[in-house]
Amino acid sequence: MNAIVCKDLCKTFKQGEEIITGLNNVSIIIEKGDFVCLSGPSGSGKTTLLNAIGGLDTPDSGEISIGDIRIDKLGKGALADMRLHNIGFVFQAYNLIPVLTARENVEFVMQVSGMSAAERSQKSHAILKEVGLEGMEDRRPAQLSGGQQQRVAVARAIVSQPTLILADEPTANLDSVASSQLMDLFTQLNRHHHITFVIATHDIRVMKYAKRLIGMEDGKIISDQINNDQTINVQTVNNKAQ
Amino acid sequence: MNITLRMAWRNLWRHKRRTWLTVGAMIFSNLLLVFLISLQFGSYRMMIDNTLRSYTGHMQVQNKTYNDDPKIRNSFAAIIPLADEIRHQLGTDSVAARGVAFAMTSSKQRSYGLQIIGVEPDFETRVSTLPGLINKGHYFTDINAEEIIIGSVLARNLRVDIGDELTLLGSGRDGSFAAGIVIVTAIFESGVADIDRSMAQVPLGYFQSLFSMGDGGHNIVINAEDLPLVPLVQQNVNDIVHQRKELAVLGWNKLQPGLKQAIQADMASAWFMYAVLIVLVAFSVLNTQLMSVLERTREFGTMMALGVKPIRLGSLVITETFIMSSLGLAIGAVLGSALAYYLSIVGFSYPGMEEMAGKFNLPDRMYPSLSPLSIFLGPGIVFFCSLLASIYPALRLFFLQPVSAMKAV
Numbered sequence: 001m002n003a004i005v006c007k008d009l010c011k012t013f014k015q016g017e018e019i020i021t022g023l024n025n026v027s028i029i030i031e032k033g034d035f036v037c038l039s040g041p042s043g044s045g046k047t048t049l050l051n052a053i054g055g056l057d058t059p060d061s062g063e064i065s066i067g068d069i070r071i072d073k074l075g076k077g078a079l080a081d082m083r084l085h086n087i088g089f090v091f092q093a094y095n096l097i098p099v100l101t102a103r104e105n106v107e108f109v110m111q112v113s114g115m116s117a118a119e120r121s122q123k124s125h126a127i128l129k130e131v132g133l134e135g136m137e138d139r140r141p142a143q144l145s146g147g148q149q150q151r152v153a154v155a156r157a158i159v160s161q162p163t164l165i166l167a168d169e170p171t172a173n174l175d176s177v178a179s180s181q182l183m184d185l186f187t188q189l190n191r192h193h194h195i196t197f198v199i200a201t202h203d204i205r206v207m208k209y210a211k212r213l214i215g216m217e218d219g220k221i222i223s224d225q226i227n228n229d230q231t232i233n234v235q236t237v238n239n240k241a242q
Numbered sequence: 243m244n245i246t247l248r249m250a251w252r253n254l255w256r257h258k259r260r261t262w263l264t265v266g267a268m269i270f271s272n273l274l275l276v277f278l279i280s281l282q283f284g285s286y287r288m289m290i291d292n293t294l295r296s297y298t299g300h301m302q303v304q305n306k307t308y309n310d311d312p313k314i315r316n317s318f319a320a321i322i323p324l325a326d327e328i329r330h331q332l333g334t335d336s337v338a339a340r341g342v343a344f345a346m347t348s349s350k351q352r353s354y355g356l357q358i359i360g361v362e363p364d365f366e367t368r369v370s371t372l373p374g375l376i377n378k379g380h381y382f383t384d385i386n387a388e389e390i391i392i393g394s395v396l397a398r399n400l401r402v403d404i405g406d407e408l409t410l411l412g413s414g415r416d417g418s419f420a421a422g423i424v425i426v427t428a429i430f431e432s433g434v435a436d437i438d439r440s441m442a443q444v445p446l447g448y449f450q451s452l453f454s455m456g457d458g459g460h461n462i463v464i465n466a467e468d469l470p471l472v473p474l475v476q477q478n479v480n481d482i483v484h485q486r487k488e489l490a491v492l493g494w495n496k497l498q499p500g501l502k503q504a505i506q507a508d509m510a511s512a513w514f515m516y517a518v519l520i521v522l523v524a525f526s527v528l529n530t531q532l533m534s535v536l537e538r539t540r541e542f543g544t545m546m547a548l549g550v551k552p553i554r555l556g557s558l559v560i561t562e563t564f565i566m567s568s569l570g571l572a573i574g575a576v577l578g579s580a581l582a583y584y585l586s587i588v589g590f591s592y593p594g595m596e597e598m599a600g601k602f603n604l605p606d607r608m609y610p611s612l613s614p615l616s617i618f619l620g621p622g623i624v625f626f627c628s629l630l631a632s633i634y635p636a637l638r639l640f641f642l643q644p645v646s647a648m649k650a651v
Contacts, residue, residue, distance in 0.1 A: 056547055056644045077551060084549025095544040095648070099252035104245065111245050112550050156548070 002065075003164055003196040004030040004053055009062035011048055011219070022048035023059060024219035030198060030212075032163070035190045037210035037227075038200045045219040046200035047168055053198060054087055054166045055079040066164065084113050088157025088195075090167035094149040096141040102128060102152045103137040106159050113160055127155040131185060147178030151185070158189060165189075167199040171206055183209045246554070250561035253534070264530040265569050268624060271523045272574020273581070275516060275620025277610065280582035282512055284611035286505050287469050290494065292605070296371045296432075298497050299463035300472045303328070303483055306490045308460060309497070314343050314415050314453065318488055321459030322446070325362065328462060331482050332475065336465035338365035341449045341458070345412030345420065347392075347442070349400040356396070357441050358410065360449025360459065369463040372430060372443070379404040379428030386447035390424040393438030394431040402426055414454030422452045516620060520627050528631040531563055535635040542639055543647025556636035563632035570628070571621045579617050582610040 006029075011022040023045050030036055038046040051057035052064060055071045064072045066086060074082060083089075096105050106124040115123075128137055131151040141149050150170060157165050167186070171179035187209055189195050199206060207213055207227070215223035254261045294300055303324070308316040318324075325339040341360035346353055363382035367373045373381045382389055390408055392400075402408065406426050414420040424444060432438055444452070446459065466475040476493055483489045495502045535542070542555050589607030591599075599606040610616075 051645050054547070080546065080549045080551045082549075083547065087549075089547050091544070091547075091648070095540070095547075097249070097541060097545070099249055099256065100245075104248070108245060109548055112548075112554065 002029050003032040003034065003067065004028070004198070005063070005065040006049070006053065007063040009049070009052060009059045009064065011045075011052065011057070011059045021045075021219040023052065023062075026062070026219070026221055028214065028221060028224070030196060032196055033190070033194045035187070035197045035209065035211040036199070036214060037207045037212070038198065038214050038216055039202055039207055040216035040222075041202065043218075044216040046202075046216055048219070049216070050166050050168055050198065050200045053164075054089060055083055084109065085160060086162050086164060088160070088162040088165040090150070090153050090157050090165060090170045092169035092172045094141070094146070094153045094173075096149055096152055096156075098141050101138045101140050102133055102144065102148075102155075105141070105152055106155045109156055109160055123159055124155075127159045128152075131155045132181075145178070146173050147175075147181060150174060150178070150182055154182070154185060154189075158193070158195065161193070162195065164196045164198070167197065167201075169201055169203075170199065171201065171203050176205070179203070179205060246558055246561055247565075250558055250565055253538075253558075254562055254565060257534070260530060260533070261566065264526055265566050265573075267523050267526045268567060268570025268628065269574040269577065271519050272570055272621040272624055273578040274519065275624065276575055276578025276617055277582050278512070278516070279620050280578075280586070280610035280612050280616040281608070282509070283613065283616050284586065284609050286508075287611050288605065288608060289505070290501060291469055292371075293498065293501055294494050295369070295465060298494060299369045300466045300469070301464050301476050301479065301491055301493050302497055303462040303464070303479065303489055303491050304460065305488055309490070309492055312342070312460075314413070314460075317341070317415060317455060317458040317460050318486070319456060319458045321457065321462065322362070323457075324483070324486075325365070325462045328464065328479060328482055329365075332464075332478060334465075334467070335365060336368045336467075337462060338362045338369045339446060339459050339462050340366075341446060341453065341455055342460045343412060343420075343449070343453045345410045347396075347400065348409045348411070349402045349406065352400050354396060354399060355440070356392075358390075358412075358449065359441065359443045360446040360453075360455075361443050362446050366443070369465050372432065375430040375432050376428045377431050379426070381428060382443075382445045384447075385445045386451075387427075387445050388422065388424050388448055389427040390442050390444050391428040391430060392426060392442045393440075394429050395435055395438040396440070396442065397426070397429045399439065404429065410452065412453065414452075415456075415458070416454050418454050420453050422448075424448075516623075520620075520624055523624055524627040524631040527563060527566070527628040528634060530566075531559060531632045531635040532638075534562070535559060535638060539642070539647050539650035542642055543644050543650065546642060546644040547648065552640040552642065555639045555642075559636040559639070560629065560632050563628055567625045567628040571625050574624075575617055575621045578621075579612060582612045582616070586610045586612050 007027050009023045009026040013020045013022055026049060038049060040046055052059050059072060063070060069082060071079060071082060100108060103124050106127055107120045110120045110123060128134060131154055133148060133151055136148065171182060174182060183206055186197055190197050210227045213225050213227050214221055305316045305318045321339040325337055329335060329337045339362050343358050345356055345358050347356045363385055404426055408424050408426060410422045410424060412420045464479060466472045472493060476491055479491045483491060545555060586609050589609045591607045596606040
């Protein structure tokens with residue numbers, strides 16, 4: 001089953017007098033449960049594609065479907081609902097709400113979606129335990145390391161059980177240990193919760209975890225291949241799980 | 243605690259100084275408003291009370307036609323027994339009957355036109371400050387005495403003093419010729435030249451015989467214990483006189499319409515000043531919340547990316563303002579009330595007030611009048627205007643795009 005279908009996506013930006021091409025007739029199909037890395041140099045269109053898939057930005061032309069929903073046809077309110085219930089976001093700079101604790105950051109999304117306090121509390125506790133932050137629930141973002149903050153962001157992204165997680169350079173601000181821990185976590189979530197991952201990155205270490213690698217340049221897809229090294233990482237994860 | 247409320251509360255204390263400056267402006271304006279409005283209400287009360295207690299009284303019983311057509315024939319009968327009954331029923335002495343007529347007053351050397359008021363000597367002192375303004379001689383002791391009290395300007399004009407005789411010439415109620423000789427027993431000085439020149443009092447019994455009034459008169463003046471009690475007392479007096487269809491009970495606003503107009507004019511100018519203060523506070527809130535929203539553009543962008551709708555973000559901004567305004571209202575109203583309450587007990591005066599008040603036989607201190615209206619009117623408007631001011635920063639969030647917002651520094 002297809003998780004994401006993009007067809008002939010085009011997007012241009014105006015920077016002063018110059019017109020910059022963000023996406024140039026991009027068409028891709030990503031299956032449910034896939035683990036995809038979008039790679040390419042800066043300005044290649046990775047983030048633009050990710051934003052378009054996430055409904056954060058609208059393409060100039062083309063079609064985008066998440067599951068059965070044509071999101072390019074949705075209004076602002078419906079897009080917000082779709083993001084709330086179906087998509088989790090992980091950002092390069094974590095983007096946690098600084099005045100809320102780790103637990104409150106995770107619960108915030110659940111409260112917005114109208115979940116009861118008891119259910120929120122139970123779920124946030126379980127998710128934070130799953131991402132390895134047990135005992136740090138009441139710390140605010142400023143009291144956590146970069147890796148821990150990114151784990152809170154991941155917990156926030158998965159707590160409403162989305163079918164899709166979009167991550168934009170999630171390891172860019174992390175050291176190598178924290179990076180590999182985060183990618184191990186992503187791999188586990190992908191395998192155990194069957195969440196589809198689309199990660200924009202130019203970090204080779206991250207690409208190694210992907211099942212599928214899509215290369216981009218100048219707003220176009222220039223390569224799309226299955227990652228043969230990925231099995232090694234899965235094995236590593238399985239070994240760790242044992 | 244609701245997460246929006248919790249976030250709003252914590253967001254406020256991210257910039258403690260800025261928040262306290264804004265809340266401080268609200269506290270100061272609310273304190274000032276509570277105090278000034280209480281003072282204003284107190285001064286109006288004092289102004290009404292002083293004006294009414296000087297002569298008109300809080301209410302009067304009159305012939306229905308008298309207020310619009312104050313002629314001698316528009317009187318009513320058995321005025322003293324009715325005044326007695328009202329005193330008895332209300333259980334107060336602050337009720338006095340009067341008759342009003344005009345006469346030519348002559349001394350040996352000069353003549354002047356004069357308004358003659360017939361008064362009950364035992365009770366006039368309870369409804370009018372005029373007897374207290376006597377600076378020469380003594381007040382009447384007998385209701386039938388052929389005596390007169392005149393103002394200092396008239397005494398000077400007529401060139402008379404205590405013990406001198408005056409001749410009164412006028413028309414009686416029945417059109418007959420009214421003539422009498424009276425002895426000046428006292429001279430008063432109200433400080434108002436018009437009154438001191440053109441008004442005199444004689445005892446009511448003598449007045450009735452001089453002007454062929456029979457047992458009649460023109461009005462019964464009644465003072466309530468306190469201004470807020472006037473409507474209740476007026477209702478009671480209505481109940482007492484309701485069987486006499488020719489009579490009407492008129493409140494002070496009907497008797498002195500100019501007083502109400504003067505107060506309304508003063509209120510309008512005071513509210514203009516208050517409006518300036520309120521607008522300044524509202525702009526301070528607008529500035530704070532606008533800065534706060536601009537600083538958190540990235541945060542709002544993230545929340546929108548997570549699926550939070552702009553209306554929820556807007557409600558967060560309005561909740562923050564609600565908290566600040568509530569703090570400003572609570573602290574400002576408490577401090578303002580405390581100050582106004584203290585001064586409503588001890589009173590206060592300004593330089594020269596005592597001297598001036600003594601001259602007019604008036605209280606020498608001002609007392610703010612604290613009431614739920616004076617406590618909550620000003621701060622309530624500040625509260626409402628602050629919330630209004632935060633609508634613009636909240637509305638900006640509706641035009642935010644998640645991608646560009648998250649790129650904001």
